[in-house]
Amino acid sequence: MQPARLELSHKTLSKKPRYRRHKEYVENELYSTTLTITRTEKEPFPPSDVTFEIHVAYTNKLADSREVLLPKGSVTPEKPFSFSTKQRVTASGFALFSLGCSPYEQRSQFADSEGRPIEFGSYGIDNFHAVSNTDLATIAGLYLAAVGTILAALGLILTAILR
Secondary structure (H helix, E strand, O other): OOOEEEEEEEEEOOOOOOOOOOOOEEOOOEEEEEEEEEOOOOOOEOOOOEEEEEEEEEOOOOEEEEEEEEOOOOEEOOEOEEEEEEEEOOOOEEEEEEEEEEOOOOOOOEEOOOOOEOOOOOOEEEEEEEEOHHHHHHHHHHHHHHHHHHHHHHHHHHHHHHO
């Protein structure tokens, strides 16, 4: 039996300024999560109703969970299943995604988008790092201080050259 493929993707929806190469996940701002389930075999999947739980655990022991009901036989090669949600970043620091399945069908196999088998439970499948508004303000202040230092140094150099 070919496994059902699960792809969990997420992205920040924060409107905060970009201080690094990528857009930041910011505490109390929204992010989106999408779970997509595809099937390559002709037989419909799953063999019975299944509930998937998308669990996000933060380093300060806070957690968020979302449940997705996948009705029996709802995924075929022509009709993948996709579930999207928006939620707030609960805390700054690292957050770890894990995926649960209830009831877990022993005759079902699950793989991620790259074909690696997925074990359900405490297995982390993805993560992100979130910053607080204070962190963003500190970074902005450091950039401003660096620009001020460079301008002061240029002023000293010009003064020394023009004397």
